[in-house]
Amino acid sequence: MSGLKRVGLTIDGLKVQAAEGTSILKAAEQAGVVIPHFCYHPALEIEGNCRMCVVEIEGLPKLEPSCSALVREGLVVRTSTERVREARKDVLAFLLAEHPLDCPICDKAGECRLQDYYDRHGLTASRMVEPRERREKKLAIGRGLILDRERCVLCTRCVRFLRQMPGTGELGVFERGLRSEVGIFEDAPVDNGYSGNLVDICPVGAITAEDFRFKTRAWFLARKPSVCPHCGRGCAVTVESVSGYPLAKGERRVYRITARENPAVNGFWICDLGRDGRRDIDEGRHARLMKAGVPVAGLSWQTALADVAAAIRTVPGPERSAGIAVVLNGRLTCEELALAKRLFVAGLGLSKVYFADRKPGSADGLLLTAERLPNGRGVLEAGFAPRLPALDEIAAADVLLVFGPYLSEHLAEEALAKAWAGIPSKFLFSAHEGPLDRLADIVFPVAVPAEKSGTYINVDGTRQTFAQAVKPAAGVAAESAILAGLANLLALDAGGGDAR
Incomplete structure (x- = not known):
């Protein structure tokens, strides 16, 4: 405006x-x-x-x-004014007349507008002595969402969102007057890629997610800004992790990924793929360094990195261009890509620098893009020409360094095993478990994007810098630390000098 x-x-x-x-x-x-x-x-x-x-x-x-x-x-x-304050009290009184006293067990407690407004603008005793209206309290409306009709204040945010954003309109207001209630149309549950936003925009606890219900309380969550790494849009998100009590071994740290407002990128919304990305942070992770497919207790990544440096040194300088292959990915930050360029291209003079990322998916015409990497533009800006390696190019290497588990999405596991078998030294740097683990000599556990800081450039060229939202587990390092450590072991100038 x-x-x-x-x-x-x-x-x-x-x-x-x-x-x-x-x-x-x-x-x-x-x-x-x-x-x-x-x-x-x-x-x-x-x-x-x-x-x-x-x-x-x-x-x-x-x-x-x-x-x-x-x-x-x-x-x-x-x-x-007094007149306005009395009007607000009356509105709250009408809403609370039929609202259940669920606050002690409601997932919205601690971040509920009705709670907050009653505390600021109400604080009056109820004049209602009649029993409250009984309505359905656990209505499954699709996509893991539960509707509690007793808590609903008929704000119609959910109805308007589905009508305006995905354009699917699965929810509506049925009946009239006191019997009005939100519901789904017959045999047409909520089924779109943006359904999780209904939980975010509900001002009370009427719509909740099965994935979060009764798992923790809002006041135990630390909320940190980050950028979604699951497609090329790079939506602004908030990572909500437990900080209010000690976690048991194996207990999940991140309970929610929610939308964070960014008018230039995603507005107020995120897709369900990004929201489900909370599993990417906690599930299927490498907890410790592995050798020959077996976890090794007590071995630090700094110590194991010396083996990588030693393997690189076995390849004579003039032969490194053809003898050492590196596979990077578009989840690396701009800072990590710049460091990789200085180390592998300017420092070691390598020509075999490839890229492997998640396979493209389908774009939805709203936020979700077809490419499933957050920093594709950053890869190009760093000066790389990304392409997937062929099996014979991998097999011809004497030393192979692979960042990320994504090669197995593009090449058959049996063919990869055959190609890797003849490589004298092969190292994998991956946050998640996968088929490549058993093929590598050493597997280094690395951080996911939420556990590090850096910059991503999205499909529209928007540059977004983000800070660490969750601390990685002990022994897990960001790729930036690994690249810097490797440059130091090889006595290379991290600023771009050629020390071959």
């Missing part, structure tokens, strides 16, 4: 400038004035049905919903 005409108004005594066409609620938010709301969401069409956001506008006889009322020149708005 930067090109639109600006208008001046007053909100709670503050002089505010806002673009013409902006809602009063949005203008207040930009000025730092918080107006409570349930049904309003900045990315969804205005419904105006919860009435929690009503404000007093000078010159108008009735309170107006600030989500739908637009700013005008000279408007005087008051958001906390």
